[in-house]
Amino acid sequence: MGKNRSYMLCFESCCKSTVVNFFEKHIGRENMRKTIFYILSLCSLLCILPAAYGMNIYVGNLPHSMTDSELKKLFAEYGEVSIASVITYKKSGQSRDFGFLEMPNQAEGQKAINSLNGSSLKGRNIKVNQAKPRNDRPQRRYRY
CATH class of the missing domain: 3.30.70.330 (RRM (RNA recognition motif) domain)
Structure with missing residues (x-):
């Protein structure tokens, strides 16, 4: 639960609207749940990478x-x-x-x-x- 919660915080804080808009436009709402953890992990990487590579x-x-x-x-x-x-x-x-x-x-x-x-x-x-x-x-x- 803790790890998923950290992904969710990252997701909510930096790119929630971007990801939701992408899903709605290209994939559709019904398939969102199938790939949400994949997107959350990618989102967390996007949040970490700029700090890691100064x-x-x-x-x-x-x-x-x-x-x-x-x-x-x-x-x-x-x-x-x-x-x-x-x-x-x-x-x-x-x-x-x-x-x-x-x-x-x-x-x-x-x-x-x-x-x-x-x-x-x-x-x-x-x-x-x-x-x-x-x-x-x-x-x-x-x-x-």
């Missing part, structure tokens, strides 16, 4: 020896870091000298970007900026 940050020109935990610790000085990962080559496992991290708070993420962009880390000037979504990047040309 700001994605790209960090470039990292030292070869940098690890995920070191990257997380570096940015933790500016706020909470939910995920930090240094990108590696699949076969060798060696660092590709860049990484990504997620900070739930936009303001803390922007403060970290402003403070760390261009700073020196183990003899290398790192590049820090907000990560671009995959669809905003230019398409790669293949040589073969």
Whole structure:
């Protein structure tokens, strides 16, 4: 009962009218009860996702020896870091000298970007900026 109640609160607070209008228009009232828990769970995800993904940050020109935990610790000085990962080559496992991290708070993420962009880390000037979504990047040309 508690879990269903939380779904219902989420449903009522953020998108009740949108979902009801969709059902009435496309599915009909008689089928609403069959799929209501599916929609409620989707609605709860819609409420959670914006809070979970505050700001994605790209960090470039990292030292070869940098690890995920070191990257997380570096940015933790500016706020909470939910995920930090240094990108590696699949076969060798060696660092590709860049990484990504997620900070739930936009303001803390922007403060970290402003403070760390261009700073020196183990003899290398790192590049820090907000990560671009995959669809905003230019398409790669293949040589073969």
